[in-house]
């Protein structure tokens with residue numbers, strides 16, 4: 001089963017918490033100081049990708065630690 005991660009990127013405040021929780025999937029942009037969900041597909045303001053179920057926990061932690069609650073994880 002895959003897990004879907006969604007980020008409402010334009011509301012990111014660049015705190016780095018998601019990168020600390022899951023550096024495999026999140027990286028800070030040097031261009032605008034917001035985080036990127038690596039290899040995500042963009043749909044409007046949303047960026048999304050699927051990851052394997054064993055990477056669920058670290059992305060749930062990223063979502064939990066995001067101070068502006070713009071990360072959603074569905075499994």
Ligand code: SF4
Nearest residue numbers: 012013015016018066
């Ligand atoms: S935790 Fe949230 S606000 Fe902080 S860098 Fe990640 S997406 Fe942006």
